[in-house]
Amino acid sequence: MQTKTIKKSNLTETDIITKFILPSIKNAGWDDMTQIRQEVKLRDGQVIVRGQIGMRKTVKSADIVLYHKPNMPLAVIEAKANKYDVGKGMQQGLDYARLLEVPFIFASNGDGYIFHDKTNPTQLETEISLDEFPTPTDLWNKYCIYRGFKKEQLPLITQDYHDDGSGKSPRYYQLQAINKTIEAVSRGQKRMLLVMATGTGKTYTAFQIIWRLWKSRQKKRILFLADRNILVDQTKTNDFQPFGEALTKVTKRTVDPAYEIHLALYQALTGPEEYQKAFKQVDPDFFDLIIIDECHRGSAADDSAWREILEYFRGATQVGLTATPKETEEVSNIDYFGEPVYTYSLKEGIEDGFLAPYKVVRVDIDVDLQGWRPTKGQMDKNGELIEDRIYNQKDFDRTLVIDERTQLVAETVTSYLKCTDPMAKTIIFCNDINHAERMRRALVNLNPGQIAKNEKYVMKITGDDEIGKAQLDNFINPKKAYPVIATTSELMTTGVDAQTCKLIVLDQNIQSMTKFKQIIGRGTRINDKYNKLWFTILDFKKATELFADETFDGEPVQIMERTPEEIDEGKVDIETPPEHPDDENTITENPPSDYDAQTDGTTDDQLPINNDDWGEITDDDEEKRFIKFHVSGVTVKKMAERVQYYDTDGKLVTESFKDYTRKTMGSQFSSLDEFVKRWNTADRKQTVIDELEEVGIIWEALTQEVGIDLDPFDMICHVVYDQPALTRKERANNVKKRNYFTKYSDTAQTVLDNLLNKYADVGVQEIESMQVLKVQPFNQIGSLSEIIKKGFGGKPQYEQAISELEAEIYQPTQQTA
Template sequence: MDKRQLSERDICTKFITPAIEQAGWDIATQVREEFPLTKGRIIVRGKLHTRARNKRADYVLFHKPNMPIAVIEAKDNKHSLGDGMQQGLGYADMLQVPFVFSSNGDGFLFHNKIAKDGVIERELALHELPGPDVLWQWWAEHLGLNPAQSELVSQDYYSDGSNKTPRYYQLLAINKTIEAIARGQNRLLLVMATGTGKTYTAFQIIWRLWKSKAKKRILFLADRNILVDQTMTNDFKPFGSAMTKIQKRQANKSYEIYLSLYQAVTGTEEERNIYKQFSRDFFDLIVIDECHRGSAAADSAWREILEYFSSATQIGLTATPKETKDVSNIDYFGEPIYTYSLRQGIDDGFLAPYKVVRIDLDKDLTGWRPDKGMVDKHGNEIEDRIYNQRDFDRNLVLEKRTELVAKKISDFLKQTNRFDKTIVFCDNIDHAERMRRALVNENADLVAQNSKYVMRITGDNEEGKAELDNFIFPESKYPVIATTSKLMTTGVDAQTCKLIVLDQRIQSMTEFKQIIGRGTRINEDYDKYYFTIIDFKKATELFADPDFDGDPVQIYEPKGDDSPVPPEDGESPKTDDGFTYPHAEESPWLGVAEPLPGEEGSSIRRYVVANVEVKVASERVQYFDAAGRLITESLKDYTRKALAKEFSSLDDFLRRWNDAEKKQAIIDELANEGVFFEALAEEIGRQSGKEFDPFDLVCHVAWDQPPLTRKERAEQVKKRDYFTRYGEQAQRVLQALLDKYADEGVGPIEETQILTIAPFTSFGTPMEIIRAFGGLDKYHHAVHELEQVLYGSSPLCA
């Protein structure tokens, strides 16, 4: 057997897997082949999206199912022993494991990050691969774990036998937390971006500590009733009868897992007394969800209860750790034990990326000053001064401004999908109500069909709050558009929200990240892969803040009466840095308008002006490049740069195109780099993205070559004396393949499955058609020749 003729998969099957098994690794429980690490970043261009290649390790070796300890990267035997090492080290860094092996089937190159003798890399024969006990002993010694700690760290996570297992970053968060607790750390902070599974991660941490009996009575605190209930019925369901929800004035001490609202601890003295019915040492583990709010403040009621149970290990969970001069998570919990950021989640493909449409309104940019003695629509004389963006919708209302914002939102939905779930963030309840009314009028046809098409969901409105669950649930069609102020900033798991509108001044990074988090979840069943932000009040200027960690894929600033859909190609409320109100639904900032400056106690809340025209001001298309710099370019320019990275010249592209066994492979590769041919065709002014072959679009955009349509290419082939070399049946098949190419492109004709559909079924069965060419190899050769003639009809390939 010539090893050099074997594929990488054959090398794995015949040499590497047997060596792993011989070393004592249990193939069923300790070895995962082709272990997926990421899902592949979602790349968005225009209205289209694709996924980049996902990262997966050839092998990950586990001490226990919850404890990855080594990575093996395999190559075929044409590569050297260590050719996979750098790739394997990258995967090991993601998993934070100490041992990496590279193999081509001849042996292993072993990289030991914790080598005591200073020899980090050495070659090993196939039979010298270390076993699981050896590697775990080295690793446990390095971590400084004694036998009892080692046993706790090795406790299995929960598995119900399904395919759902923790993602790589969840494993890291779980394991790092368990390791820290095993070593005696009692205050821990986990930072995980919204939508990355904080509650599931918390469940696995609690499960392992509970099953190992390291922690026997556990309290989980959340900030919304629906979150507590969903947690009990979903992620925490395996706790079964050991679990209860703490109700007011109930202190049943016979359970082991307790869930509660933190509102209960910030209520009346009577409500707080329920916790004092538990002894100070009753709970030995407390997990605080969304701990960036009240628990962060030193004088908060949350902090009071945490200090009451101070002997318990306490774990804070947050997407947005709060650090200001007055409030600090880290002061209480310490530095995060693990952080998984918005940027990482988007890069890995677990979170939805987003585009930004920036719309600047003229009065927001230049301000507005009333005429002397001017009165508002209610007869109140308007104070003579310049009103600017921070005044609008707080001290002064320009009704035409509200109507214009509602029109732009509606225009966007009419050009995308009018039933895409949408959240409109307003400055206060009054603003949210006016925006609801304006949106109703802009969408009168759909509101006539169902009045819940637009709903105001704010803390003061029971009808609106009652529809919050329907807005969240993907199965519920209505409401479609929700106007709000603060109520939906956090705790709203809106998986299918595709549009977030910011008509609210936001200058707090914490609040900004929370709002962005409303759209970051992916729901493939409902075609939710990315979302759009329309920003009317410059909130997205926070992207430039170094503390922001998740750049948008596109920013678009329309002007005048332009469509808000991108072409294909100060001061904020007190809540900004301290969500200290006890009930999210009852925040004093949800809609209490301030008296006008200098008019303490005045009954006039804000001036309302009906007849001042407001217009849109500016337009530009922006992207963030690979280095995170904001650049302005068209999709055509972006594509030209992407192609320049892939191909050194036109000749290089032609050579690789002609040599490719399947042209579709090159098309897919370019799509993974963000090249979308339909969107590209629109930008360069063609009638249809389906009319032009990707080959021609690439040559045209990158090297200014004149493109041919697919039909033009097909017609040129028909003019040649090409088919006569084949028999009658084969000629009919090739003619039909050519017609399919003209209609659908090169991809479909490269697949033999095409022989199972019309018109090919009229020529015989697939086997009969293949026999007409002399066998499968000769059929594939004929298709390849047809492609050569197709592209040879261009002077580029002649």
């Protein structure tokens, strides 16, 4: 029997990979199970937000990644169909290689390879045949020389990752962070800093680092330090669970030397009194690895409690983890740990689609901008004489409480939730515990219907409130609907993994960039399952002006909405009183003496959750520090409410979605004629629609802003090129007037007439899918195959009829002249 020869140029990219590239790789000795992975998705796809709608950009996967061992990448192979040049995929492969930090890139069309070899700077690219593909040993040896690995480093560098059998593997940036840390340890480096944005999996990264060092026996006793019970407990239960019986949590200020992996609150290991320094129960050389979570908090200052522990175990390898390294004149992470071995920023996380983008709604209140001054001799609600001066934004809810201002903030939050999603998890950051309680009360009174359904709709979650703290786990659990709104001060600024938090309200004076980044981090986690792709920041205190700071690395998403004219704030004359310190600066690094006496000998579960709780002041403490005046009867109103977007340079940009569409289309098509030509020549209009969605044009959002339900073609013509709006129904009627269907059989005419009606109702996407023939009214005519065969004579004839129908629908009119 004669074998039919398949022409290689007719093969798809997948066929080229299957029939030519994979056999070539396997023949060179690469193991199919442990060293070859196909369709490796490195990014999740950036979330594009328009109005209240979010969608992910489609991302391409690396065709093939080659590994020395699982999670130790060496090379990227990018394939193209044979109709393209052999090196067509090189630039794409170079981009993937940059993410994975591998030096070997191959591009192929099935005829051979273009081999890009960064280890050979004298000849970066060469062409090799399919039979000349390098062996695993060849690339590994070249890689080791390229990275400068010495023989004694290899046992640690090649130590296996933990594999739980679920198929979970580190993301590309986690791989880099883990591998770079392991390599640094193998070189004998003692102190390392990893900077990874909130929500990017620092704890999982730390687990894999510890696992490989522990399994290799390079490090035998490990201490993982955190400053919050919830962090320690989550770590023990989740990421660190594979350590099994080797793992313990330090409780009752007792370090048990029988265990190898120790999780501890640093508050449980130290204190101002010598007898509280539990870390001294073991010798200074007991721990040979210490991981410090959120190290910007406790270990940055020379006199901090964490630093005391680190200095005691100075011989141990010490790795600091933080999303926000602290660098000021007084404190420095880098001074202690050195320059970061790896950094993955908030901006990178948003661009890759691993972190949620966000929009900012700035709300300006008149008393904040213009200030408030008491009348002569005015007494507050408690009978205190109010100091005669002008109070402004930094005073409110710190030295002066205005009930009406609290009410207005609560009303604005309630209105926003009612207009978007009343069940959207919300964190409101207040100045102190008293402020958080008053905000809770105002929100309860404004939401009686929700409170009737569940009294936990609004909860105060602060360090002094055991009932509120007990609800923290429920708040961050996506499966738990309640609480919905949490009012807080300091307790939830860090370490709270609120995956479904969709609204962050800033009614707190924030001047610290570190604290601002941590607060923003409460909303940056993505949860596709619960439709949490982006979040909103509702800012009442101008805190988001910190976006313009050069140390901020993640700009808000561009939101295309109409916004009011900005108020000219420069005309407002405000007398600025002496500033009170920012909350962060009032937090003591060491517990106060009354705390020590109270908690000595208690279990960790009875300890405050973290340093911030020492900063949470009670009403009694407030009286000792300063008098807080409390007034009511003040007229308070909003002066402006607007959506803002800051670009990568921290500059304010305000732009409608129509403006964005015009600008984007200008970069895609030089003229209306070019767009019309692309539309008319496309075999499927859906292809053009998808292309425009890829660059961020979301039709539903554009329809909402324009206020007219138009076909995508007419929407672009109207919005971008100022053509008169022509509806789908008008286009369909124009086709019917031309008596176009008469050349077809009766059955075909009936089908096409119904398809035209479908177009008028739904759009061109509907008529381009054959599946529409399976539903009413088409299924009354016959089955899909019967309609195509009897009505049109076959599939090619049916597809031709659809093309002609679309040509009639989009026949040039005055609109596109």
